[in-house]
Amino acid sequence: MAEPSSRDAVIIGGGHNGLTCAAYLAAAGLKVTVLERRAVVGGAAVTEEFHPGFRNSVASYTVSLLNPKVIRDLELARHGLRVVERKISNFLPLDDAQYLKVGGGITEGEVAKFSARDASRLSAYGERLDVIADVLRDMVLETPPNVTVAGWIESIPELLRGARLGRRISRLDMPMRRELLGLFVQSAGDYLDGWFESAPIKAAYGFDGIVGNYASPYTPGSAYVLLHHVFGEVNGKKGAWGHAIGGMGAITQAMAKAALERGVDIRLSSPVREVVVESGRAVGVVTESGEMLRARSIVSNLNPKLLFGRLIDPSALNDDFRERISRWRCGSGTFRMNVALSELPDFTALPGRTLAEHHTAGIIMAPSLAYMDQAYLDAKAGGWSKRPIVEMLIPSTLDDSLAPSGRHVASLFCQHVAPLLPNGASWDDHRDEVADLMIDLVNSHAPNFRAAVLGRQILSPLDLERTFGLIGGDIFHGALSLDQLFSARPMLGHADYRGPLAGLYMCGSGTHPGGGVTGAPGHNAAREIIADFRRGRLKQA
Numbered sequence: 001m002a003e004p005s006s007r008d009a010v011i012i013g014g015g016h017n018g019l020t021c022a023a024y025l026a027a028a029g030l031k032v033t034v035l036e037r038r039a040v041v042g043g044a045a046v047t048e049e050f051h052p053g054f055r056n057s058v059a060s061y062t063v064s065l066l067n068p069k070v071i072r073d074l075e076l077a078r079h080g081l082r083v084v085e086r087k088i089s090n091f092l093p094l095d096d097a098q099y100l101k102v103g104g105g106i107t108e109g110e111v112a113k114f115s116a117r118d119a120s121r122l123s124a125y126g127e128r129l130d131v132i133a134d135v136l137r138d139m140v141l142e143t144p145p146n147v148t149v150a151g152w153i154e155s156i157p158e159l160l161r162g163a164r165l166g167r168r169i170s171r172l173d174m175p176m177r178r179e180l181l182g183l184f185v186q187s188a189g190d191y192l193d194g195w196f197e198s199a200p201i202k203a204a205y206g207f208d209g210i211v212g213n214y215a216s217p218y219t220p221g222s223a224y225v226l227l228h229h230v231f232g233e234v235n236g237k238k239g240a241w242g243h244a245i246g247g248m249g250a251i252t253q254a255m256a257k258a259a260l261e262r263g264v265d266i267r268l269s270s271p272v273r274e275v276v277v278e279s280g281r282a283v284g285v286v287t288e289s290g291e292m293l294r295a296r297s298i299v300s301n302l303n304p305k306l307l308f309g310r311l312i313d314p315s316a317l318n319d320d321f322r323e324r325i326s327r328w329r330c331g332s333g334t335f336r337m338n339v340a341l342s343e344l345p346d347f348t349a350l351p352g353r354t355l356a357e358h359h360t361a362g363i364i365m366a367p368s369l370a371y372m373d374q375a376y377l378d379a380k381a382g383g384w385s386k387r388p389i390v391e392m393l394i395p396s397t398l399d400d401s402l403a404p405s406g407r408h409v410a411s412l413f414c415q416h417v418a419p420l421l422p423n424g425a426s427w428d429d430h431r432d433e434v435a436d437l438m439i440d441l442v443n444s445h446a447p448n449f450r451a452a453v454l455g456r457q458i459l460s461p462l463d464l465e466r467t468f469g470l471i472g473g474d475i476f477h478g479a480l481s482l483d484q485l486f487s488a489r490p491m492l493g494h495a496d497y498r499g500p501l502a503g504l505y506m507c508g509s510g511t512h513p514g515g516g517v518t519g520a521p522g523h524n525a526a527r528e529i530i531a532d533f534r535r536g537r538l539k540q541a
């Protein structure tokens with residue numbers, strides 16, 4: 001047996017949650033090593049050059065959910081992070097003549113073009129959603145009540161957590177409780193149909209219900225996904241989405257600096273092959289190069305299916321756990337492209353190639369919920385939709401560090417595509433065909449687009465899995481469905497960031513509160529690990 005190590009924690013994966021967890025652990029005086037498979041930290045929150053001279057946030061592309069406490073505690077601003085707001089939130093080109101703009105104080109007038117009734121209901125809708133989002137905001141940095149089979153003494157903390165949650169909900173009046181229930185169990189489509197009558201505003205809001213969610217907007221539970229996308233804020237402005245100057249990599253580079261300053265040892269190009277288990281306890285890891293690193297705690301930043309399915313000897317896990325984690329639902333329906341552009345898109349519905357506020361928005365190309373529903377049905381039947389959903393963001397309109405002067409970069413977040421293609425087909429054989437389709441869709445709204453493309457990077461679900469370890473291309477490390485949320489994320493009995501083996505912890509998006517660049521799972525996991533150190537539960541490895 002190797003010499004005992006004085007290392008307190010090995011973190012597998014240097015995604016933003018692994019880095020956040022590392023920084024908090026080190027701040028508590030623990031000795032931490034982060035092992036990252038890629039040559040760069042950040043996981044799905046990275047900025048890379050994808051075409052000579054053009055850099056972009058190659059996977060996640062817009063910021064809102066990053067928790068203000070994490071920003072403060074890790075001093076991300078001091079480490080170089082600056083987030084700016086878009087001029088308006090969204091722009092939806094609907095057809096050759098019509099469009100909708102959302103945000104920037106103009107939503108009411110814009111919605112009134114389609115329905116005066118809908119325009120008059122906007123503020124009530126926003127207020128309700130804000131109240132419910134506040135409940136969620138309060139819960140984001142809490143460990144969910146963990147369902148336990150232990151005795152009553154061990155159950156007390158869980159009962160207290162449950163009571164705190166109950167108290168929070170009891171502060172809501174009855175109409176708000178009904179709203180909360182609706183948002184947790186209804187479909188985004190049903191929820192929005194209850195509020196509005198015109199298609200464009202329902203499409204603008206309903207898009208949040210299918211982001212990273214391989215589902216129709218009429219799938220029950222999709223209203224929660226909508227809610228998940230509104231609990232964030234930008235520079236104190238609730239619900240807003242913004243851009244990190246330098247791209248999403250600026251967030252994770254700042255996190256890495258915070259971790260390094262606190263003494264964390266970050267090792268790049270260091271894939272972990274195996275978690276070492278001795279007498280039912282996780283005691284170390286072995287890297288692909290064969291190096292063994294022992295530590296008192298082993299913390300995984302990985303999708304739970306990746307950790308338990310590939311890195312841990314099946315015989316170390318009990319049958320029920322193994323069986324359940326094999327059924328963990330992953331697969332986003334996401335196809336991601338980065339394009340280098342010679343000029344800005346000139347939309348038929350709102351002409352102009354010079355920079356205007358709509359170019360800074362999340363540009364949603366999907367005019368109605370019915371269109372999104374059909375896109376899902378098409379993808380289920382044939383692998384992708386001929387009329388897909390694309391959100392395009394052009395971050396170079398807010399950040400001149402990404403492209404040469406006068407040129408631009410755009411992120412295309414495209415849905416719906418099947419995580420696994422039918423009839424055994426491979427994304428390796430269909431990547432370019434589907435990428436052309438996405439470009440064609442944008443071109444149908446902005447006819448100068450195709451000719452403006454100087455270079456493109458394509459990330460099919462398979463590429464997202466290969467590059468970032470996102471199983472099935474799942475952007476959230478597992479679907480945000482009711483059976484995979486809160487006390488059930490990643491599984492009843494393991495919602496407290498502790499794995500099924502002593503010394504094993506989870507700090508990635510497969511734990512509460514789930515996906516998105518939040519830093520919350522990393523923050524919460526660190527709190528539980530530090531508590532176990534203080535209680536003397538983590539011994540010499």
Ligand SMILES: Cc1cc2nc3c(=O)[nH]c(=O)nc-3n(C[C@H](O)[C@H](O)[C@H](O)COP(=O)(O)OP(=O)(O)OC[C@H]3O[C@@H](n4cnc5c(N)ncnc54)[C@H](O)[C@@H]3O)c2cc1C
Nearest residue numbers: 013015016017037043044060061062272469475509516517
């Ligand atoms: C295409 C796409 C678009 C998105 N858009 C947004 C958005 O705009 N805004 C937003 O807030 N969220 C967005 N998300 C979601 C968000 O990016 C993720 O939920 C989040 O980044 C996950 O962070 P994480 O730290 O939990 O895990 P990850 O970022 O997945 O990090 C895990 C890390 O583990 C590493 N790893 C894997 N296997 C090993 C191994 N064996 N050994 C060592 N290291 C390993 C990986 O390389 C990776 O660095 C998007 C995600 C994707 C993919």
